[in-house]
Amino acid sequence: MLSLTAVLVAVVCVLIVWIFKPADRSLQKEREPEARPWVDEDLKDSTDHHQVQEDVDEWPESEEDVEHIPFSHTRYPEKEMAKRSQEFYELLNKRRSVRFISNEQVPMEVINNVIKAAGTAPSGAHTEPWTFVVVKDPDTKHKIREIIEKEEEINYMKRMGHRWVSDLKKLRTNWVKEYLDTAPVLILIFKQVHGFTASGKKKVHYYNEISVSIACGILLAALQNAGLVTVTTTPLNCGPPLRMLLGRPPHEKLLMLLPVGYPSKEATVPDLKRKVLDQIMVTV
């Protein structure tokens, strides 16, 4: 009788702890999402991220091969290749992140062309998982500025921590983003974390973040080639409100925001140097 009571109590306690401890842990997690602003993960729009990863439906894929066609290629003589590659490097090496952008309008034909260039990027299984939202409307630009400055002030004051803020101090970056009003065009780049088949089922987008970042690299090169300036920004924690402001669907997540225009007359840039070839390339 004595030991029976003890054993019963023990079993009940074990059960209670077993059941409630994990529940408690997951609750805690929900209450305090980890704040690690220096980890790439934070760019993700958390509103339905896990759902996307976990319940992507099986989707029936047509088995037919796409026809293969001969590849047509433009080959240059070696001297010409050396010259072209040297000139392309020199053009891109003049690119700088410019935070002082004039309010002068830019030709929309050029914006269309640079986005068409970005759309030539390769993507996992040719899913082309990108949406480029071009914002010219002054009211919308101002609302974007309000959303970003509100979040950025919190980021700078609380989330980012001393070391990140001090890293950015060198670049004279802070939470006042005047360029969001002055730049004639803002390009907000969304990655589609999944797509849809013709029948409306979810379609997996392999490596969507890497694919869209590659497209952004091509976009930056295209802007530089056209004589426009920008600065690559990744507004922390602003993805969901900006997505909703622009009426984009939940499977699109903000990856980057590029204010685009001509530099303002008094534009300055930090006197930074780039690593030389030996510091970034190894030959085997």
Next chain:
Amino acid sequence: MLSLTAVLVAVVCVLIVWIFKPADRSLQKEREPEARPWVDEDLKDSTDHHQVQEDVDEWPESEEDVEHIPFSHTRYPEKEMAKRSQEFYELLNKRRSVRFISNEQVPMEVINNVIKAAGTAPSGAHTEPWTFVVVKDPDTKHKIREIIEKEEEINYMKRMGHRWVSDLKKLRTNWVKEYLDTAPVLILIFKQVHGFTASGKKKVHYYNEISVSIACGILLAALQNAGLVTVTTTPLNCGPPLRMLLGRPPHEKLLMLLPVGYPSKEATVPDLKRKVLDQIMVTV
């Protein structure tokens, strides 16, 4: 006495369960890493991923501002901008992922220039977190092929699942990667998940994967501009063995592998179309 025993037993049981349950959970996690090959995460080299995220040291950053200098800008007339941006789009729109690469040598000067161009990419807090490993040595190329084909066969047979394999069938992609032997140059692009300060402490690399992917986008544009072809590959699960084969340190993780060269004479490409501007751009 009766109830005292029961209470004691209860307390001990609660403590035992409390202590061992989480330990058991984490053990389980180590034993069975989640296999989700369609999620971007899998590109990461898991050998010390969590360590990197969790024990990055606080590092003393010099507070001094970098000097700001006037930004010098080349502005083209509007007609010229339209022409340049149109031509750049047309050049890049001819780029295709080419899986049939000739064994003809390419000029190293051109390879140097395209990597210099990639190195002009912007990066989080100007950390420049990239290493480009250029492999020309035939034996090393063959070892790379052996590592990748071994893993890729397992990927295709087991890890990827029916739907991914069937997606890739359209592209006539399989685990035989002849181009790893034939291409005169393989460029393996590593992201540095952290760097080091002068005193040897860990230095955070913000948004390193996005930064390196942007650099890869510029690299693809530079290769196309020079008249060379490549295919963007992300060898699943091959990061750690390839990193070790090439003697790269643990804080560098493989992001992409680009075989580079001229197309072989009989090269074909799948007859895929790209989305048109209306399908990728929204104007507000």
